[in-house]
Amino acid sequence: MISHILKLIWNKKSNNSLLIIEIFLSFLVLFAVLSYVIYNTDRLSITTGFETENRWLIYLDRNNDGMDSTAIAEMKTTLKRELRAMPNIEAVSFTNGVGPYSNNTWQSSSDDMGFEIFSRYVYADEDFEETMGINVIEGRWFEEDDVNATYEPMIVNEFFMNEYFPDKSMVDSIILFDGDKRVVGVIDDYRYNGIFEEPVSTSFFLQPHTAERASIVYLKLSPNTPKTFEEEVSKTVESITKSSSFVIQDLSAMERRNSRETWIPMIALLSISGFLCINVALGLFGVLWYNINNRRSEIGLRRALGASRQSIASQFTGEVLMLTVLAVLVGIFFAVQVPLLKLIDIPPVIFYRSMLYSALIILTIVVICALYPSAQASRIQPATALHED
């Protein structure tokens, strides 16, 4: 029966070509959209490596006119102490100007070890772990005494370890990375540019809060801290820094804004694809109805020659399924060029998964659209159909 259906399809190739093109193009659009969606949503299950709830950030005024480095250090020490002493504040920490969701990165690479190591840099003080809920999976976070260590301490994320030193522990080892550095700890991750950010090797270096470039203050607040508390924090910061040019931001709100930038186009594309699928489904449904109505005498004949109702239904479903498989195979031929030729720099497995899902979605739509008309075809009375011609 399969070869018979193939013959029918081949002999009606000019009639079928439009349907094949429609399914082929729909496959390609679905493939593109699903690749984008899978690429982004895959990372939703990976930890970002830090907490955003009950966290506020204060972007300090970097213009410390009239203050020398000693004064700045004293001011920041006072600020940290005073903030920490406030009710509702459980922890305070400072980093350099590379803050979450800023899309700013400070990165460097080094081949001192005989192979290239690339990493993003983040400078943070010893309280950053507690303040941001960083998860240290091996070793430890920075301590105050690390400032005086012989080798500059560094903390790396798991991605860094897997990328450059897989299958061995490097904690307490010295590595050559922009000078001698001692790895004191490994964290799971710190994807500070959002939940959709691709994992990348990240290194932390100790930067005391007194440093001039420590310009972002992180606050860990008690749960259910009222929004009005921001005013008290603002007054405290203003009185200590003698500046009103600072900004307080709620980290969870920043996260939501950041996520929206990816969610919105993703939902828009999915909606467009959804409409496309509905269009394809309606088109298929129409084509099938038209075909069945045009082939009533053929159906009558087949029934007269011994085809059961089930054979008729299977034949019509089979015809449209084979057309779809053909169109999808052509689609896969083109789609597979993207990972094979590395046209887009994302993991090839995403494209292969997208191909699979696109094919499954299209086949499911086709089967659903084919079932009812095929069942109707099988119910055609042969005696009636044979005399309609």
Place this chain on the structure above:
Amino acid sequence: MISLQNVSKVYRTKTIETTALNNINLEVPKGEFLSIMGPSGCGKSTLLNIIGLLDEPSDGAVIVAGQTVQKYSSKATSRFRNEKLGFIFQSFHLIPDLKVIDNVELPLLYRNVSGKERRRLSEEALESVGLKNRMNHFPNQLSGGQKQRVAIARAIVGKPEIILADEPTGNLDSVMGNEVMDILMKLNKEGQTTIVMVTHDENMARKTNRLVRLYDGSQIQ
């Protein structure tokens, strides 16, 4: 071979009741070539459809090849039609998108017959109607007589015991009609195939073993 006992067929709608066949009793022994004649609308095709299990009688019993057909399930009816019956139609009913050989193969598609065997049997059937050289043509490349011969090849490819022909020469000129009739008579004589043929043509009917006339759904001869 075929036995119709008090067969009636009534078509009912909400407002009208139409009697297509009225108390038909008919016996067709094995190997007989029977023709059915009558004016248009007298119930000839309905009778043929009932014998061919394409329609069910409203009343009465139909026994074909020793089987009371009302007892069949839909699937069993299909199998019975496939194995025991061959159909020839006035308008040929060839599938235009299939080559001649593929059209002839059709009944064997619904049996467990290998592709190779299907091909062999179909070529054999086409040979018997003198059209083997046209097996790779499409129906629209054939004349009316050739199309009907292809339809005969399709009807006999499964070696049925009974052939039901609904005005097989109705769309053909007399020369082609005679050619087709000769083939049917040969099948009847040489293969002992039982044939029931509906026709409007007295000349064709006279060539058969027996003639049954219908008028307004009733058998008058």
